Amino acid sequence: MAQILIFLGPPGAGKGTQARVVARELGIPHISTGDILRAAASKKTSLGLAAKAKMDKGQLVPDDLMCPIVEDRLCQPDCKEGAILDGFPRTLAQAECLTAMLSRVGLDEPLVLNIHVEPESVIKRLTGRRTCQTCGEIYNVYLNPPLRDGICDQDGGQLVQRADDNEEAIRIRLQAYDHDTLPLIDYYQSKGHLRQVDGNEEPEAITAKLLSFVKTHDYL
Numbered sequence: 001m002a003q004i005l006i007f008l009g010p011p012g013a014g015k016g017t018q019a020r021v022v023a024r025e026l027g028i029p030h031i032s033t034g035d036i037l038r039a040a041a042s043k044k045t046s047l048g049l050a051a052k053a054k055m056d057k058g059q060l061v062p063d064d065l066m067c068p069i070v071e072d073r074l075c076q077p078d079c080k081e082g083a084i085l086d087g088f089p090r091t092l093a094q095a096e097c098l099t100a101m102l103s104r105v106g107l108d109e110p111l112v113l114n115i116h117v118e119p120e121s122v123i124k125r126l127t128g129r130r131t132c133q134t135c136g137e138i139y140n141v142y143l144n145p146p147l148r149d150g151i152c153d154q155d156g157g158q159l160v161q162r163a164d165d166n167e168e169a170i171r172i173r174l175q176a177y178d179h180d181t182l183p184l185i186d187y188y189q190s191k192g193h194l195r196q197v198d199g200n201e202e203p204e205a206i207t208a209k210l211l212s213f214v215k216t217h218d219y220l
């Protein structure tokens with residue numbers, strides 16, 4: 001049965017890194033709403049330009065823009081076997097709209113995997129983050145540097161820093177997380193859909209834990 005997985009956690013918890021690996025392992029798509037918005041911003045679509053103004057400041061993009069983007073994406077044929085949502089939902093309103101859209105599309109309630117990290121460790125993870133412009137591989141100049149400065153090990157692509165990985169935007173993103181996203185932990189916990197993973201462990205150990213939760217969940 002198709003299963004939607006939600007990767008929850010503060011900015012810098014490693015959601016994107018883990019979602020890439022787990023999606024590859026399970027053969028389901030990795031849907032990052034941040035990546036969708038950044039792609040729209042670089043194409044300068046009207047959605048992209050509206051989103052960029054918010055993203056660069058570290059603010060959330062309004063729910064009424066986000067929900068249709070995710071519903072459109074989940075209706076694509078490659079989501080038939082399930083998908084990983086990374087960065088969505090981020091507010092209670094988005095969680096409610098996801099529940100409604102999953103029942104419209106005929107999918108079960110999601111399994112929510114919360115990657116827990118201490119707030120102090122997040123700044124280093126975010127300021128050090130670099131992403132390959134070509135393949136999206138994620139590095140960290142302090143914690144997981146590439147072999148050659150600024151160059152992706154996988155395909156030689158250029159590594160870039162996100163516009164919102166600066167201290168001011170990070171501060172606002174963490175506030176938005178505390179205020180808008182943290183309540184989702186109780187929301188999904190009370191439905192019995194939440195599993196906790198320690199984001200301070202080695203990346204391979206985190207991946208193994210995430211996969212074990214998925215595999216013991218009876219869906220995939």
Ligand code: AMP
Nearest residue numbers: 033034054055059060061066087088090
């Ligand atoms: P991320 O790549 O998940 O860190 O997202 C980067 C930025 O995109 C966020 O700081 C928000 O401005 C915007 N964004 C991504 N997903 C959402 C969402 N589900 N709701 C609102 N804003 C979002």
